Amino acid sequence: MTTSDRNRPLKVQVKKKKSRTLAQKLWLDRQLNDPYVARAKREGFRSRAAYKLIELDDRFKLFKPGGRVVDLGAAPGGWSQVAAKRVGAESRKGRVVGIDILDMPPIVGVDLLHLDFLADTAPAKLKALLGGPADVVLSDMAANATGHRQTDHLKIMALAEAAAMFAREVLSPGGSFLCKVLRGGTEGDLLADLKRDFAKVKHVKPAASRADSAELYVLAMGFRQVSES
Known part of the structure; x- marks a missing residue:
């Protein structure tokens, strides 16, 4: 041997x-x-997904010390852990707010909401906890799989579109939006839609995302805040 x-x-x-x-x-x-x-x-990370976010932040510099971050679909908490470390939320220099329909044990430096993001009250509660415009909105949300590929694709894209709408409401100028999608035909529509409001938009697939998975991430950077008429 x-x-x-x-x-x-x-x-x-x-x-x-x-x-x-x-x-x-x-x-x-x-x-x-x-x-x-x-x-x-x-x-000490709660999920392997933490390494997806670590890789993307190392490449694209999403987080800055003192920044505000929203984590949609936060359970089990791996992304919130990474965000808290990188913006300094553990020492209250930055702020991380997470939401999930599943309950989670507390995470140091993270304010967690046990609530469905699609509930009518969710956006207002997130904004109140955030205490100001967000620098980054993350969404790793996924609906329960049905086993039918096209149905699962449409369900996750509906969540992605809801997350994108929320991101436009809370992001500060120059902010970033990172969201999970699935290959299936309509993910390009979301990409095109985001290009109207962000300076740079692309699909990314970190190394920690399994090669045989249809999972992709949409990354939009440089938010151009739309002035209300």
């Missing part, structure tokens, strides 16, 4: 159970052998 063989992590084999479907077995197998899942556990 070579040194490289000894250092290579052994692949975990998932034991078969009668109660476990093939899809569940495949998902569990992927989770147990995912290097980002293992790294998140070691480094």
Whole structure:
């Protein structure tokens, strides 16, 4: 056995159970052998998704010390953790507000709302907690999967469009919007729509996003605030 063989992590084999479907077995197998899942556990992040945001911030400099950030669809909290560290919210120099329909344990420096973002009261409550214009709006929201690709695409795009509308309401001039979408045919429409209000708009796929996933992110930077007539 070579040194490289000894250092290579052994692949975990998932034991078969009668109660476990093939899809569940495949998902569990992927989770147990995912290097980002293992790294998140070691480094104290709540999800592997944290590394998607870390990579994108390293590339595009989304966060600035003292900035205000909104995290839509925050559970389990990985993105909020990253944002809090990078704007200084842990020491109250910046501010991070997160919202999710799922309840979450507290995160240092983050104000969390246990509420459906699509609820009528959600935008006003987020704005009140934020205490001023946002510098970054994040959305990692996703609807429950149906297994029908086109239906799932349309559902996540509806969430993305709602997030984009909210971003336009709260972003300060020059602000950024990052949102999860799925390939499926209509994600280009959102891109074109955002180009009217942002200086730079593009699709990005960070390395931590699984290669076999239809997941993409829309990144819009340089918000041009529309003056009300």
